[in-house]
Amino acid sequence: TTRVPLADLSPAELEVFLDRQRAAYQSLLDRGLRLDLTRGKPSEAQLDLADRLLTLPTTRTDADGVDVRNYGGLAGIRQIREIFGELLQVAPEQVVAGGNSSLTMMHDCLTQLLLHGAPGSPRPWVREERVRFVCPVPGYDRHFAMLAHHGIEMVTVPMREDGPDAGVVAALVRDDPSVKGMWIVPTYANPVGAVCSQEVAAALASMPAAAPDFRIFWDNAYAFHHLTEQEAKSADILTLAAVAGHPDRPLVFASTSKITYAGAGVAFLAASADNVAWYLSHQQFASIGPDKVNQLRHAEFFGSAQGVREHMAGHRAILAPKFAAVQAALSAELDGLGVATWTKPTGGYFVSVDVLDGTASRVVALAKAAGIVLTPAGAAFPHGHDPHDRNIRLAPSFPVLDDVQTAMTGVATCIALAAAEHLQARHQTER
Ligand code: PMP
Known part of the structure; x- marks a missing residue:
């Protein structure tokens, strides 16, 4: 991408970026979303894969x-x-x-x-x-x-x-x-x-x-x-x-x-x-x-054990597109800005995002106000305290694919906005 890292922008350029992020965030608010990405729960479609259980066992x-x-x-x-x-x-x-x-x-x-x-x-x-x-x-x-x-x-x-x-x-x-x-x-x-x-x-x-x-x-x-x-x-x-x-x-x-x-x-x-x-x-x-x-x-x-392995392929078919959507949305919005890194897991239920130090709580609060509920910042640390306030856990399994896409684009907007606010405040104290 041709993006310039936010930290390298002049105060005037940062102001322009910040205005754009505020506008993007306002339109996010206007959408009135209600999305929950807090916990690693299987989706209804995943639960449905096991519904034959309701006809079993066939013997006593x-x-x-x-x-x-x-x-x-x-x-x-x-x-x-x-x-x-x-x-x-x-x-x-x-x-x-x-x-x-x-x-x-x-x-x-x-x-x-x-x-x-x-x-x-x-x-x-x-x-x-x-x-x-x-x-x-x-x-x-x-x-x-x-x-x-x-x-x-x-x-x-x-x-x-x-x-x-x-x-x-x-x-x-x-x-x-x-x-x-x-x-x-x-x-x-x-x-x-x-x-x-x-x-x-x-x-x-x-x-x-x-x-x-x-x-x-x-x-x-x-x-x-x-x-x-x-x-x-x-x-x-x-x-x-x-x-x-x-x-x-x-x-x-x-x-x-x-x-x-x-x-x-x-x-x-x-x-x-x-x-x-x-x-x-x-x-x-x-x-x-x-x-x-x-x-x-x-x-x-x-x-059999093989039966378990084969069953897991059904979960993969449902989950992989959601995890791909997370990657696509974060990359599209944040690549090159130097304000976040995130994992690209090959299994499991989560994507772990590290945002600019000191902004994770702000990101989660911004997202919440826009109707996107994330796991509380710091949750992945003892006593819920992330010493750097930078880690956010994303759990894309539960919502349908469309909602994952919408939510992740929204989260990326919140990450960029929180980073820009943070850097601007730093410019101002340095002045
Ligand atoms: N361990 C880990 C690492 C988990 O992520 C979870 C579910 N979120 C559990 C255990 C819970 O397992 P169970 O449903 O078997 O109690």
């Missing part, structure tokens, strides 16, 4: 002859554990199939660690003076909110294209026994789309940890959620950790929330045999067994 017994309508089977039915075991590269005995939410399983693991510790814990985590977690940022707001809710301190590390900065993580974990765990979304991370490389995974699996019960919460929520034919393969963290002599370090989570129904899918925990036994030894006091009817209908619906 699982492959072991157990009546799925009744109580029991705390670890979940074998058929669904086999399918997701294959997908997650782990033996079915090391997979627990639970209820509809992997976030609940993460929370269960965390609260069990807090109240009881795990084999190898010197004491329950609540009896430690302080408990800290390593948190790659930008990251998933609900991970951080869960820790904050339980009084766990968060230490941020930068997220890079190949996963969290493993050197920084290793240095934090090596000497400080209060660092008890870390979050990671290894595949198509929320929100930056990064895929944790084999090298980073191996480093995390093998790094020395001062806490003997250090845990990696490996949240593989987007493991199969490819947007292109270039399908990322998740590192096999359980094998890497076992080989490195830390078999109990990783707790792997996944779910069908963005495969079938977000509110009525099946969630999974995969871990060492000892961790699975530990998890179930506590879970037995909370449940007489999961929803096996739902598990069986999912097993019938997919048929």
Whole structure:
């Protein structure tokens, strides 16, 4: 493009640009939009892909002859554990199939660690003076909110294209026994789309940890959620950790929330045999067994691991054009201005935008006033605080394609306007 970076414009040129952006923003206001891009929810068309579930299961017994309508089977039915075991590269005995939410399983693991510790814990985590977690940022707001809710301190590390900065993580974990765990979304991370490389995974699996019960919460929520034919393969963290002599370090989570129904899918925990036994030894006091009817209908619906992969192609067909629309709108409005950079994810549910430092909140407020609701600025950081006020998470999955296009052009207008205002204010203080 022939655009000049905004920072290079003279005050007079900037004034002209600002007037144009104000006019563009006024026409945005005049449109009276009402669009919501706050959360990574599947669209109605995506949910429809799984509607055959509503006719299943066709039988009342699982492959072991157990009546799925009744109580029991705390670890979940074998058929669904086999399918997701294959997908997650782990033996079915090391997979627990639970209820509809992997976030609940993460929370269960965390609260069990807090109240009881795990084999190898010197004491329950609540009896430690302080408990800290390593948190790659930008990251998933609900991970951080869960820790904050339980009084766990968060230490941020930068997220890079190949996963969290493993050197920084290793240095934090090596000497400080209060660092008890870390979050990671290894595949198509929320929100930056990064895929944790084999090298980073191996480093995390093998790094020395001062806490003997250090845990990696490996949240593989987007493991199969490819947007292109270039399908990322998740590192096999359980094998890497076992080989490195830390078999109990990783707790792997996944779910069908963005495969079938977000509110009525099946969630999974995969871990060492000892961790699975530990998890179930506590879970037995909370449940007489999961929803096996739902598990069986999912097993019938997919048929096999290959069935899951094929089903994901349907999601890709719906999602890829929306992600392309985000790229097209941001490029068309912002390329060359030097006021924003954004990720080009090959999977997952989000685009992460970095705007000019100090303008993210303003962009989100401008968008909101124009009827485009975005995730609050700072949401991808612990306590909702982005130290640079520059990161915005875009979630284009839910609205129809037309609305994604409209919304993104509007967001780009807000980004350019906020940047121009910011630079003009700077010119004025420098004068
Ligand atoms: N982990 C991540 C990284 C997510 O983005 C989400 C959904 N936004 C979840 C977990 C929630 O998973 P579930 O529906 O299985 O609780």
